[in-house]
Amino acid sequence: MATQDNHQLEIYDSMVQIFRRGSGQTLLLLHGAGGSANLKKLAAKLAEDYDVLLPDHPGFGLSEQSKRLSSVSDLAFYYLDFIQELGLKDVHLVGLSMGGWIAAEMAIRSTAKVKSITLVSSAGIHVKGVPKGDLFLWSPEELVRNLYVNQDVVDDVLSQEPTSEELEFMVKNRVAAARYAWHPRFYNPDLEKWLHRIDIPTLIIWGDQDKIFPVEYASAFKNLIPHAQTQILKDCGHVPHMDQPEAFYHRLKSFLSETNS
Amino acid sequence: MKFYYFGLMPYGPLDLDYDKKYSSASLVLPNSYFNPKEGNKLYRRYLDELELADTLGYDGVCVNEHHQTAYGLMPSPGVIAGALARTTTQAKIAVLGRALPLVNNPLTIAEEYAMIDNISGGRLISGFVRGIGVExxxxxxxxxxxxxxxxxxxxLIIEAWTKTGPFPFEGDHYHFEYVNTWPRPFQQPHPPVWIPSQGSEETIRWASEPTRKYVYLNTYSPFEAVSTFFQMYRDIAENEWNYEASGEQLGWAVPIYVGETDEIAHKEAKPHIEAFYxxxxxxxxxxxxxxxxxxxTxxxxxxxxxxxxxxGGREMSRLMDNRMFICGSPNTVQEILGECHDQVGLEHIVCTLQFGTLPHELTVKNLELFSKEVMPQLR
Known part of the structure; x- marks a missing residue:
C-alpha cells in the first residue's frame, strides 16, 4: 500500500510497511503487541513537528514476517540496520510496550544514531513478585477492559465492529507478538544487565493503573537507568496515548524539546 | 476392525459447579479441587479398567498426556503405560501420545517409549502429538x-531409534552432541507411530508421506469431519504420494456407551457424556x-x-446426531460402527468407554457389553 505517507522497504528478505509523515528531526515510533493502528493519530500529530516513522514490525500489520527474526534481540539489530538503511541520524526513539522493549534493546547495543529514548509502559524486564497481566489469556473484551482505564475509550473500542482486514491484522499481530514475546513473557532476562549502557536522554512514561506491566515496572526501569526522567500519569492504564492523550502528548513533547536545549 | 480401550482418566469427583467460578477445568481451576484420597482410588480403578480391557480381548489399551486439568490425570502417561506393560499380556499399549513440542529434550520420550516397548515385549504404539493449545x-x-x-x-526420536549412536543431532530447536539411546526399541526398526489429531491438511500430508505412512487418528470430531479428513488422507496418498492408503492407516477416537437397550443406554450415559463435553x-x-x-486463516x-x-451447552442427542458420541443397545452401536466402517473404511476404533463422571460399575458394564456383543460382529 504505497500512498503519500505509506512506504515499503525491503530489508533482508522481507518487506516492511512504514507510515512516514512530517519533517524535522527524526522520530521512530515503535508500536506494541497490538500493532500500529491506534498510533496513527499520535503519529500524525507528532508529524507537525517531526519526521515521524511508524513501521509495522516484521510479522505485524502489513509487514512480512522475516524467518530470521524470532526474538526482540533480533528486532533490535533489525531496527539498527533499518536506521542505517534509511540513512537516519539523531533519531528519537519512542517505544510503547513491546516497542519500548525494542527501543531499549537497540539502545544497549548502540546509541550512535539515537538522540533520545522514550519508554512508554515498556516491556523488556521482569520484576519478581509483581504479577503481570496475561493478554494472551484474556478474551477480546477482557483485553479492552484491562488495557484502558478511560471508560469512554473502553465503550468506544467495544462498540466498533472490526472490518475483515482489521480482524486479519489483529490475528496476525497476536501471532507475531507470541513469536517474539511468548516466553519469557514480554521480557529478556539479559536486558536488565545492560540498561546502564544507555547514555542518552531517557524518558520513562507510565500509567498509574497499568494492568499489563504495573507501575512498579516504571520504578524498576528508573533504577536500571538512573539518569532517566520518570513521568507517572494519573488515571491512566497501559495505553497512555488513548487514556490520557493530552497529558501524554504534553509530557512527551516537552521531553523531546528539552533534548534540543 | 481393531478395538482399543481408552479413557482420559478424568477427575470424576469434580465439583461440576466449578464453572460458576472458573472458566475452565484446565489451567485456571485451582488444584485444591483435587483430593489425593480420591486420586489414589481413581488411579487404582482406572488401572483395573485398563487391565480388564486386556482380559476381555481388546486389541489395545490407551493412555495419553494432558497437563494441569481435571479432564485427564495423566501428565506423565509413561507411568500408567509402564504399569500396564507388566500387568497386561496381549493388548497393544498405545500412548496417544506424548506431546513432543512441550519438552526441551525429546530424547527422554525416545527413552521412555523404548523402555515400555522392551518391558512389554514389543506391544507399544507410539503416539506423537503437539499437545493441545492450553498446554x-x-x-x-x-x-x-x-x-x-x-x-x-x-x-530426532526416529533417528535415535533407528541410527547407530552416538551421533550428533543438529536442529534449530533441538541440538545434541551425543544421541545414543539405550535401550533401543524392542520392535524394529521402531514401534508403530500414530498421529492423534483433530485434523488438518498439513498434518495429514506429513503423516501420509510414504516413508512414514503413519496412522492418522481423528479424535472427537463430528463424523462428517472425520470422513472428510479420511478422504483427504486417501486423496493425498494417491495424488501426491502415488500409493493407495489402507484402512490400517486410519483411526477414529470416539466415546461409546452400550446398554442392554437403547433406552437404558441413553438414560445411563446422558449425565456423564454431557459432563464430559x-x-x-x-x-x-x-x-x-x-x-x-x-x-x-x-x-x-x-x-x-x-x-x-x-x-458447553451440548446435548447428548446432538452429540449422537453428529456422532461425537455413539450410544445404544449392542445392535444399535454395532450398526452405527459398521456403517461408519463401510463409509470410510477405517480399521482402528479407539473406544472411549469411560468419559466424564461415568462410574466404575457402568464403565465395566460398557467394556463387557462392547467386547462381547459388539466387537465380535465387527471383526
Missing amino acids: YHATGVNPAFSLERFHEAHD NKFLRMTNQMLLPPGYTTL SMKKIAEAKREMLS
Missing part, C-alpha cells in the same frame, strides 16, 4: 514454534487456540465466528 499456556512453550518443534522432535472439556478460545498454534475464521468452541 502452551501451562508449559510456557511458544505456540508459534509448535509445528517446527513437533517435526524436529519427531525426526460440557464441564470437563470446557475452555475459552484463548486457552484452546493460542496464537500461532493454528494457521492464520483458521484463527481468523474463529475470530469472525465470535463463537466459543468449547463453552
